[in-house]
Amino acid sequence: MIRISTIFIAICMVLVAASLGLVLHAVAGFSGTESAIVALTALTFLILYNAVSMRLRDRSDVGGQIADLSRGTADLARQVAEFGRRLAAVEGRLVSANSASSDRIQAVVGEISELGVLVKQLAVSVASHEDLLASGAAAAASAPARPDPEPQHEPAVAAEQAAPAARPTPAAAAKPAPVEAASPSRNQPQLLAAVKNAVEESRLDIYLQPMVTLPQRKVRFYEAVTRLRDDRDQILAADDFIPTAEAGGLIGKIDHMVMLRCVQVLRRLMVRNKDVGVFCNVSAATLGNPANFAQCLDFLEANRALAPSFVLEFKQAAFRHLRPTEIENLAALSQRGYRFSIDHVTDLRIEPRDLADRGVRFIKVPAALLLDPKQSSTSDIHPSDLSDLLGRFGIDLIAEKIEGERAVVDLLDYDVRFGQGFLFAPPRPLRPEGASATGGATANKDSANPNGSSNTVPMAGPAAEPPMRATGNAALARRAAGPG
Incomplete structure (x- = not known):
């Protein structure tokens, strides 16, 4: 459509050319033909000038339009790139979500299969217990009047077989007795002398107690518990001699000896299982002594x-x-890759962020403290949420001093992943020569103790797992059946 400005310019050019022809005819004396030729020439010149000027103006407008188009194309390319990045992020999230879902499904399938095995073990255990009880009842009914000690001993044997994991080993049950009888009879100087002699003569024993996963009860860690033997072979527990050793300046030597034994034991354990770990107790006095x-x-x-x-x-x-x-x-220890654990916890006022910054990766809380209803009012967090809070900062919660199946069932509701206590296994003694890595020492130790009461942990760990699983079957069955 022709614009009004173009029509106006054409009219103006015609008027200018006609006026020029009239002026030449009237003033200059040109003839009509000559004046018309001049007017047509002037009109042609004006038309050409207008066409050229319009072409130049259109070319400049096209350049601006091209620049605008290039800017719009660049913006469109940026938007397409942004959409592509977002699409890639969404695809990555979908892939990770699918992977996490498959991992959870595999974990659930593994748990279900393991629960099936536990139920089968429970059925076998219940059947064997019923057979033992029936045989004991039949024996008691067959000889009611005879004062024979066998009918009384048989139920006792059945009771011992019914709970093998809850009963401590003979070595563990027999050795603490002299400790309780000997410790109160010593005064401070005598106890210091006994500790000093024991350290100088290397009469330091390592007891190992396993930490198991819940609810599978697989051994994951071992805690090294220190014991000292005096010149009469009476055992001193850690709580009895550590304050005296710290006061006498002997705790540094003890910690170094314990670290040496623990590293030797850890090397032997890792030969069979690369995922096992050892907890070694260290005194704060050792950190404060530059030489030690x-x-x-x-x-x-x-x-x-x-x-x-x-x-x-x-x-x-x-x-x-x-x-x-x-x-x-x-x-300095944390920079070298060593992790720390906190034990002897007396309250739940815990700052997980500060502990994680210092390298703490485990916190051991007594089961009685976790299950105490009063802790929900005295602490900043409910005990049932403690495991989840610590897990956000990379810290695992370990429930220690577990002595009953009911505590295990309650701790599972608190999402506790690790447990330790006499219910699973008592501390087992490790002879000083058993800490060496030589095979001859292990053979001598095994031949000297055929009953396995002082086995090293690599032998005691797998042997203790079946009784621990059998003991936990009742708790898992009660939890599956629900209350009442």
Whole structure:
């Protein structure tokens, strides 16, 4: 459609050319033909000038339009790239979600299959118990008047066989007796002398107690418990001699000896299972003593390859009152890859972020403290939410001092992943020569103790798992059946 401005320009050009012809004819004396020729020439010139100017103006407008089009194309390309990035992110999330879902499904399938095995074991255990009870009742009915000790002994044997994992081993049950009788008879100087002689003569024993996963009850870690033997072979528990050793300046030597034994035991354990770990108790006094800490740090630096499986354990009270020097030494251990654990927990006022920053990866809380109803009002968090809170900062909760099946069932509701206590296995003694890596020492130890009461942990761990699973079948069955 012709624009009005173009029509107006054409009219103006015709008027200018006609006016020029009239002026030449009237003023200059040109003839009509000459004036008309001049007017046509002027009109042609004006038309050409207008066409050229319009072409130039259109070309400049086309250049601006091309620039605008290029800018729009660039914006469109950026938007397409953004949409592509978002689409790739959504696809990645879908893939990760599918992978996580498949992992959860596989885990659930594994749990279901394991529960099926446990139910079968429960049925076999119940059948064997019923057979034992029926045989005991038949024996008692066959000889009611004869004062024979066998009918009384047979139910006792059945009861012992019904709960093999809850009863401590003969070595573990017999050795603590002299400790309770001998400790009160010593005063402080005598106890210090006994501890000093035991350290100098290397009469230091390592007892190992397993930590198991819940509810599978597979051995995952071992805690090294220290015992000292005096010159009369009476055993001193850690709670009896550690305060005296710290006061006498002997705790550094004890910690170094314990670390050496624990590393030797860990190397033997990792030959059979690469996923096993050992918890080694360390006193805060060792961190504060420059000479003792330098000796321990050199030893741990030499065994840095075992750092992921070697956990150093401290008391909660000592960890809360660390001095600047001890904090720096703790950071030096953390930089070398060693992880820490907190035990002897007396309250649930825990700051997981601060503990995680210092390298703490495990917290051991007594089962009685977790299940205490009063803790929900005295602590900042309900005990049932403690495991989830610690897990957000990479800290695992371990329930210790578990002594009954009912506690296990309640702790499963609290999402506790690890457990430790006499219910699973008592601390088992490890002879000093058993800590060496030589095969001859192991053979001598096994031949000297055929009943297995002082077996090393690599032999005691797998042998203790079937009774522990059988003991936990009743709790799993009760939990599946529900209350009442």
